[in-house]
Amino acid sequence: MDDIISRLRQELQTNANPETRASGQRFFKENEKVKLLGLKASVVKKIGKSYLAEIRKAKLSKDKVYGLCDELWQSGYHEEIAVACLWSEAQAKNYQPEDFKVFADWVENYVTNWAACDTLCNHTVGTLITMYPDLAEHLPVWAKSPNRWIKRAAAVSLIVPAKHGHFFEYVVSIADILLTDADDMVQKGYGWLLKAAAATREQEVFDYVMKNKSAMPRTALRYAIEKMPPERKKLAMMK
Secondary structure, three states, X not given: OOOHHHHHHHHHHHHOOHHHHHHHHOOOOOOOOOEOXXXXXXHHHHHHHHHHHHHHHHOOOHHHHHHXXXXXHHHOEHHHHHHHHHHHHOOXXXXXXXXXXXXXXXXXXXXXOHHHHHHHHHHHHHHHHHHOHHHHHHHHHHHOOOOXXXXXXXXXXXXXXXXXXXXXXXXXXXXXXXXXXXXXXXXXXXXXXXHHHHHHHHHHHHHHHHHHOOOOOHHHHHHHHOOOOHXXXXXXXXX
């Protein structure tokens, strides 16, 4: 297993395509730091899973797997980060509260674009917080960070549990902190969180939007009400 990273990287390079790299770049803005090898997401997932099978067969410890993930994060390549997130998510049955420090280090030190942020936080971080709800207290702290990606992470880490009606008090707390943030990546993040929460708490989210719509940036507002009935969208969009 000592050469697993080098073998993974070689396989990713072998499957890289300049056209895929060029087309993938258009999903990121100029002020986002992203490095692409040029592989479709489905190919990256297939390759990542094949090496995950090796990891499981070798019965590597969780800490060893996190060490491999950290090495992949350090490269900055989108595809390697996707594999790192796949491997860390696969450790869910072994998660412990102290793992938050590991994941927080990745968010704070390596995340430089929306894809890395969302891939890590939607599942790895979100699953950990669902398992250990007290960890949600870290998210409002993230929301107050000067770093745009840490602020977005505060919101998107709760996307999945919020869809099921969980952590609504934190949904509101995070939205309150980020309410007037000028960064569109942050606006989209907390707007998405409100939209997710509306799946089971539409009335409460609608009331929140109506109360705050004069201060809420239009980008966040549109995200929040995206799946609401037309009459509610009309009311929310009225100035």
